[in-house]
Amino acid sequence: MKAYIVGVGMTKFEKPETRDWQYWDMAEEAGAAALADASVTYRDIEQAAVGYCFQPSTAGQRAVYGLGLTGIPVYNVNNNCATGSTVLMMARQFVEGGGSDCVLALGFEKMARGPLGGGGGSDGGAGGFRTSPVARHYGIMAAAHGFEMTPPTAQIFGNAAREHMERYGTTEAQLAAVAAKNHRHSAGNPYAQFQDPYTVGEVLAAKTVHRPLTRLQCSPTSDGAAAAVVVSERFADRHGLGERAVEIAAQAMTTDTEDSFASGTCIDAVGLPMSREAARQVYESAGIGADDVDVIELHDCFSINELLTYEALGLCGEGESGALVESGATTHGGRWVVNPSGGLISKGHPLGATGIAQAAELTWQLRGEAGPRQVPDARTGLAHNIGLGGAAVVTLLRR
Numbered sequence: 001m002k003a004y005i006v007g008v009g010m011t012k013f014e015k016p017e018t019r020d021w022q023y024w025d026m027a028e029e030a031g032a033a034a035l036a037d038a039s040v041t042y043r044d045i046e047q048a049a050v051g052y053c054f055q056p057s058t059a060g061q062r063a064v065y066g067l068g069l070t071g072i073p074v075y076n077v078n079n080n081c082a083t084g085s086t087v088l089m090m091a092r093q094f095v096e097g098g099g100s101d102c103v104l105a106l107g108f109e110k111m112a113r114g115p116l117g118g119g120g121g122s123d124g125g126a127g128g129f130r131t132s133p134v135a136r137h138y139g140i141m142a143a144a145h146g147f148e149m150t151p152p153t154a155q156i157f158g159n160a161a162r163e164h165m166e167r168y169g170t171t172e173a174q175l176a177a178v179a180a181k182n183h184r185h186s187a188g189n190p191y192a193q194f195q196d197p198y199t200v201g202e203v204l205a206a207k208t209v210h211r212p213l214t215r216l217q218c219s220p221t222s223d224g225a226a227a228a229v230v231v232s233e234r235f236a237d238r239h240g241l242g243e244r245a246v247e248i249a250a251q252a253m254t255t256d257t258e259d260s261f262a263s264g265t266c267i268d269a270v271g272l273p274m275s276r277e278a279a280r281q282v283y284e285s286a287g288i289g290a291d292d293v294d295v296i297e298l299h300d301c302f303s304i305n306e307l308l309t310y311e312a313l314g315l316c317g318e319g320e321s322g323a324l325v326e327s328g329a330t331t332h333g334g335r336w337v338v339n340p341s342g343g344l345i346s347k348g349h350p351l352g353a354t355g356i357a358q359a360a361e362l363t364w365q366l367r368g369e370a371g372p373r374q375v376p377d378a379r380t381g382l383a384h385n386i387g388l389g390g391a392a393v394v395t396l397l398r399r
C-alpha cells in the first residue's frame with residue numbers, strides 16, 4: 001500500500017527563548033497547520049509518531065493533547081538529529097503496513113542557547129563525549145586529531161573538513177560557498193531563523209568556531225516544530241485529496257557499519273558511509289538515479305556535511321563536491337537546487353523537527369507552493385537527514 005503526504009505545517013524556526021512558549025505550544029501550532037493543510041481533523045488521525053531529543057518521556061503525548069484527546073496511540077521517538085525523518089518513516093510504515101489510513105508525524109524541539117554538547121543531551125560539554133552514545137565517534141576524532149576545547153560537534157565536522165581539504169584540495173572558499181548559498185536561499189523563506197544573505201567573504205570573515213568552520217557555516221540551536229499528515233491511497237481517494245497528495249516513493253534508514261570506523265577518519269565517522277548506503281537503497285527501490293531528482297533538502301548541519309552529502313547522494317564523484325558547489329550546480333539555475341529552504345545552516349535546526357521540516361519544504365516545492373524559492377517544474381524531491389550515533393534517512397518524494 002502506498003503512503004502519501006497530504007498536509008504539512010511548521011512554525012517559524014527561532015533562536016531559543018525568542019518566544020515565551022512551551023514545546024506543546026509549538027507542536028500544536030505545527031500540527032494544526034498540517035491538519036488544516038490536509039483538510040482533515042484530529043479525529044481522523046489513527047496514530048501519532050512524535051519526535052524530540054531534549055524533553056522527558058511521554059512528551060509526545062503532551063505535545064498532541066492540544067490537538068485533541070482521542071486516546072490514539074502516541075509513539076515517542078529520539079534518534080538524535082535524524083529524529084524527524086525517523087518519525088516520518090514510522091508514519092509511512094504504519095500506513096504501508098495497512099494498520100492505519102491516517103497518521104500524524106510530528107517533531108519539535110525547545111532548546112537551550114549555545115552550541116550542542118557531545119551528543120545525547122545532558123552529558124554535553126567539552127568532556128561529554130566520554131560517556132556519550134557517540135563516544136566511539138569522538139574517539140576516532142581524538143585519535144586522529146586530538147580533542148580541543150571547542151564545541152564537540154563543530155570539532156568533529158571541522159576535522160572532517162580539514163581531512164577533505166588535505167585529501168582533495170577543497171578550499172575554505174568552497175566550504176564558505178555552501179553557507180553563502182544557503183543563507184541566500186533562506187531570504188525567501190518566512191519560516192527560516194535567519195533571512196539575511198551573506199557573501200563568501202562575509203562567511204569567511206565570521207568568527208571561527210573550529211577551523212576551518214566559521215559561525216555562519218554552523219547550524220544554530222533553534223526552537224520550532226514541524227508536522228506532516230501521512231495517509232493511504234484509499235484515504236486520499238475517499239477524501240478527495242489526490243490533487244494535493246505527494247507520494248513517499250522510497251525511503252531508507254541506515255546506521256553505522258564497519259566502514260564508519262575502519263578508516264579512522266572523521267569523514268567516515270560523521271556519516272558518509274551510511275548516507276551513501278541509504279541513498280543507494282532509495283535509488284534502487286525507486287528505479288532512478290541522482291540525475292532524475294529536481295530538488296534536494298539535505299543535512300547541512302555544517303558546511304562540510306553538505307559537500308560530503310553531494311558525494312554520498314551521487315551528485316558528483318569523490319572529492320569533487322567543492323568544485324560542484326562553486327560551479328553553481330546546486331542553486332537556482334543549476335542542475336539541482338539544494339536546500340532551497342536555507343537548510344539547517346540558515347533555516348535552523350530544532351533537532352526533532354528538522355527531518356519533517358525537510359519533507360514540508362519538498363511538499364511545497366512539488367506542489368508549486370514555495371513562493372520566491374520555488375524550483376520550476378519540480379516533480380521529484382530528495383530529503384537527507386542524519387544523526388550522529390548514528391542514523392541516516394533518505395526519502396524520495398514524488399508528485
